Amino acid sequence: MRIDVVTIFPPLLAGAFEHSIIKRARERGIVDIHVHDLRDYTADRHRTVDDYPYGGGAGMVMKPEPWFRAVEALRVAGNPGCAILLTPQGKRLDQGLVQQLAAEDRLILLCGRYEGVDERVREHLVDKEVSVGDYVLSGGEPAAAVLVDAVVRLQPGALGSSESIVEESFAAGLLEYPQYTRPPEFRGWRVPDVLLSGDHGAIDRWRRERQIERTRVRRPDLLADIDDVSETTA
Numbered sequence: 001m002r003i004d005v006v007t008i009f010p011p012l013l014a015g016a017f018e019h020s021i022i023k024r025a026r027e028r029g030i031v032d033i034h035v036h037d038l039r040d041y042t043a044d045r046h047r048t049v050d051d052y053p054y055g056g057g058a059g060m061v062m063k064p065e066p067w068f069r070a071v072e073a074l075r076v077a078g079n080p081g082c083a084i085l086l087t088p089q090g091k092r093l094d095q096g097l098v099q100q101l102a103a104e105d106r107l108i109l110l111c112g113r114y115e116g117v118d119e120r121v122r123e124h125l126v127d128k129e130v131s132v133g134d135y136v137l138s139g140g141e142p143a144a145a146v147l148v149d150a151v152v153r154l155q156p157g158a159l160g161s162s163e164s165i166v167e168e169s170f171a172a173g174l175l176e177y178p179q180y181t182r183p184p185e186f187r188g189w190r191v192p193d194v195l196l197s198g199d200h201g202a203i204d205r206w207r208r209e210r211q212i213e214r215t216r217v218r219r220p221d222l223l224a225d226i227d228d229v230s231e232t233t234a
Contacts, residue, residue: 001152092133
């Protein structure tokens with residue numbers, strides 16, 4: 001998979017892609033990530049990427065020309081990919097959407113700034129608009145880092161164990177069950193006996209029950225899409 005990220009602040013993302021799972025995935029050739037400076041696609045000596053909004057209003061709006069030049073230049077080189085604008089107005093990123101994006105051969109991520117981008121970028125250049133939550137960031141870079149991390153970890157071979165993906169929160173529509181490790185007792189708090197029993201069937205049932213219980217308390221909205229919850233808790 002190839003991921004291109006276009007931003008006016010490349011250093012904000014450089015470090016995010018040089019550690020942990022993403023770094024290993026890049027080293028193994030599982031994912032190819034490139035960060036591009038939008039200012040490289042401007043045509044004036046001041047490398048201008050923004051201007052005042054028509055109709056007045058506070059702040060500045062990002063100009064369409066650099067975005068079109070950047071994305072079109074990247075697409076000339078190969079697979080056009082899926083161009084995504086990171087914006088609070090986009091579809092909220094959830095595990096289902098992450099899985100869809102992880103199946104793409106190529107993603108081109110556009111990191112907006114200021115008061116947003118010219119509407120013609122939304123209408124005629126990008127394929128999707130994605131939001132990482134109902135709040136406003138200073139720019140699309142943190143959102144791009146979140147999206148890249150979520151997508152890369154789903155690439156085959158990116159994680160050390162394929163079971164990690166299956167058992168994570170949201171993988172089956174539920175939050176993950178509680179996790180424990182050594183020591184078996186810490187400051188008087190014991191690990192549940194079932195986890196020390198060696199009875200894998202009982203452990204699986206306990207974990208499933210804890211998943212449902214935790215999801216019901218913390219994210220009850222997720223339970224509506226789970227068919228076998230009532231059967232499991234009956």
